[in-house]
Amino acid sequence: MTGTVDAGTKQSGDTGAVILAAGAGSRLGRRPKCLLELDGTALIHRQIQAIKALGEIEIVVVLGHHCNLIAPVLEDQPVSIVVQPEDQHSQSASVRLGVSELSAKVNNLLICPSDLPLLNAEDYRAVYDIFRTREPSIHFIGPEVAGIPGHPVIFDSQVIKQILSGDPTFGSGAWRTANPLNTQRWQTTNDHYIRDIDSEEDRRRFEAETKRKLQWSKAVS
Template identity: 40%
Template sequence: MKTGFVILAAGAGRRMGGVAKCLLELEGQSLLQRLLSHLQPLRGKARHDLVLVLGHHAEDIQAHVSQLPSAIAPLCVINPRPDDDTASSLRAGLRALSKDVQQVVVLLADQPLIDGPDVQTALDAFKARGQGIRVQVPMVHGQPGHPVIFDAQVHAALIGTPLQPSLRQWRAAHPEAVRLWTTDNPHYTRDLDTPADLDALVRETRWSWRWPG
C-alpha cells in the first residue's frame, strides 16, 4: 500500500523563543534530519511521497534541507498563512502529495523520540483496523498524539470537496470512522514546545544539544 507522509513544520516556535524547533540539534543531528532518516525505509522513492510543510522560518529550514542527503530529502511546500491554523498547513501538504497514495501519515517536526519502529507500529495498527475506520489517532493516557493516519477517502475529502473541511471537522462529522488507538508509547505525544520541555528531554536522555548558528 502506497503511503504518503506529511510533516508539519510551519509554526513560529514562539513558546521556544521564536526559533525553528526542527533545526534543534540532538546528538549532532537536527530534529528534522533525525525524523527524515527514520522515515526513509518506510517511504517510496518519489519526493512527492514525503512533504514538509513550512511557513515561519522557511528560508532557514529550506537551507538546511538543501544540505541533507538526497535519499532523505523531502519536497518542501510553503503555507503562505501559517498563523491561520494547522488545518491550512495540512491542506497544503496534502495537495502536494502524490495523487496515488492510499494512506497518509501526518507527523510533527518537533517530535524528538519518534523513530521508524514507532511509525511502523502505528501503520500496522491502522492496517488491522476494523471495517469502516478511516482515521487513526494514537492516544497515550488519554492524550492524543501523532502520527495521525488516514485513508485516501479522507485525503480526498480534505482537499477535493467544495467545503474542504479540516481534519478536526471531518472527525467530528464522522466519529464512527475514527479510531482512537490506545497505546502506552510516550513517543507519540512527546514534543518540544517550551524550554522546559527541552530541559526535561535532556535530563531523561542525557543527549547533547545545541541550536544551529
C-alpha cells in the same frame, strides 16, 4: 480484520507523508523547533529518516515561518517542499497545502509535526501496521497515550478527499471528535508519540528526564 502486511516488509508507493514545519516557534524564542538537534541530528532529519525506513514513501515538508533557515538543511533530503504564507498559517491550512502537493497515487497518508524528538522508525511502523489491519469502517488512526492524542496519525483516501474539499476541522483535533465511528484511537503507553517540544521548559525537562542533549543547530544559534 483486513490487511495482510507483514511487520518486516517494505511498503508500496501508495503511501505519502506530510511533515508540518511551518510554525513560528513563538514559545521557543521564535526559532524553528525542527532545527533542534538530538544527538547531533536535526529533528526534521530524524523524522525524514524514520519515515523513509518504512519504504517507498512520498514526503512533503510544509514550511512557512523560518523557511529561509529550514529550506537549506533540506536540500539533500528526499522530500518535496511547499511554502505556506506566514500570514495564512494554521495547522489545518498546513495539512491541506501539504496534501495538495502529493501525487494522485497516494491513498494512505501519514501526518506528523516536526517537533517530536523521540519518534523513530519502529514508532512509525507500529502505527502503520495498526492501520493496515484496521476494520473496513475505520478511515483514521492515531495513537493515544493516557488520554492524550499523539502523532503521527494516518488515514485513507476518504479523509484525503475531505481535506482537499476544504474541511476546516482537520488539523485541529475536531475531526476525530466529529467522526468517532470512523476513527480508531490506538491506546499505547509509548510516550514517544506525545513527547513534543513547545517551550524552553519542555526542552529542559526533556534533557533532565532523558539525559540526552537537545540543542539548537548552528543555523539557528
